[in-house]
Amino acid sequence: xxxxxxxxxxxxxxxxxxxxxxxxxxxxxxxxxxxxxxxxxxxxxxxxxxxxxxxxxxxxxxxxxxxxxxxxxxxxxxxxxxxxxxxxxxxxxxxxxxxxxxxxxxxxxxxxxx
Amino acid sequence: xxxxxxxxxxxxxxxxxxxxxxxxxxxxxxxxxxxxxxxxxxxxxxxxxxxxxxxxxxxxxxxxxxxxxxxxxxxxxxxxxxxxxxxxxxxxxxxxxxxxxxxxxxxxxxxxxx
Numbered sequence: 001x002x003x004x005x006x007x008x009x010x011x012x013x014x015x016x017x018x019x020x021x022x023x024x025x026x027x028x029x030x031x032x033x034x035x036x037x038x039x040x041x042x043x044x045x046x047x048x049x050x051x052x053x054x055x056x057x058x059x060x061x062x063x064x065x066x067x068x069x070x071x072x073x074x075x076x077x078x079x080x081x082x083x084x085x086x087x088x089x090x091x092x093x094x095x096x097x098x099x100x101x102x103x104x105x106x107x108x109x110x111x112x113x114x
Numbered sequence: 115x116x117x118x119x120x121x122x123x124x125x126x127x128x129x130x131x132x133x134x135x136x137x138x139x140x141x142x143x144x145x146x147x148x149x150x151x152x153x154x155x156x157x158x159x160x161x162x163x164x165x166x167x168x169x170x171x172x173x174x175x176x177x178x179x180x181x182x183x184x185x186x187x188x189x190x191x192x193x194x195x196x197x198x199x200x201x202x203x204x205x206x207x208x209x210x211x212x213x214x215x216x217x218x219x220x221x222x223x224x225x226x227x228x
């Protein structure tokens with residue numbers, strides 16, 4: 001039973017480029033969450049999505065960041081025009097109402113902006 | 115501000131020593147509580163959770179945690195640590211606001227020396 005899969009594991013971008021982070025939830029899970037971990041900090045909630053719907057985006061920066069979870073395919077976290085401050089580890093989690101919405105995490109994508 | 119606090123940022127123990135990691139939160143009302151562990155290079159794994167009922171919760175790998183509502187605390191304990199427990203430990207709270215986001219503490223890095 002595959003867990004939450006994130007790719008790429010490491011992503012290097014130059015300032016001004018776009019970063020696309022992908023997350024495939026656990027089988028049977030229809031809820032996805034994105035968190036960001038800055039150096040020496042805990043994980044900070046960004047966005048919570050169900051298939052084709054954004055449920056809570058209260059943690060998303062207002063500009064340059066967007067997320068989607070289409071009917072088919074993985075969830076995508078997109079960062080446009082990256083800046084050095086976007087360098088962080090981005091973690092995805094998924095859950096199912098049938099499992100009490102316990103969140104299971106992927107291994108993360110480490111984004112480095114040069 | 116509402117938050118989750120882990121007071122010990124770094125802990126160093128010898129094998130067989132007892133462990134207690136503190137976690138305090140500042141949310142009122144009903145909360146769900148979690149401890150996650152992140153072994154080097156791996157994803158976050160759920161150690162244990164508290165939703166309701168017995169405030170003493172047992173998790174995997176010999177860990178347990180006690181929910182003390184009056185102290186807003188959910189401390190993690192293990193009677194005798196092993197070298198393989200070297201990892202980063204995160205306390206997390208779901209404030210039960212109707213959304214499923216988790217609020218994390220900053221984490222505690224545990225180093226167990228053989």
